[in-house]
Amino acid sequence: MKKTYQGKNTIMTFEINKPTKWYQWLVIxxxxxxxxYLVVK
Structure with missing residues (x-):
C-alpha cells in the first residue's frame, strides 16, 4: 500500500516536471x- 502511494506520488512528480506532455491534460x-455531457444529457 505504501509502495503504491509512492508510485503514484512519483508519477505525479514526473507529470509536473514534464510540461511537454500538455496533450495529456487535453485528454483529461x-x-x-x-x-x-453524459450526465447533463
Whole structure:
C-alpha cells in the first residue's frame, strides 16, 4: 500500500516536471467534458 502511494506520488512528480506532455491534460479535459455531457444529457 505504501509502495503504491509512492508510485503514484512519483508519477505525479514526473507529470509536473514534464510540461511537454500538455496533450495529456487535453485528454483529461475532454474526458471530464464527456462525463459532464453524459450526465447533463
Amino acid at each position: 479535459a475532454l474526458f471530464i467534458v464527456g462525463i459532464i
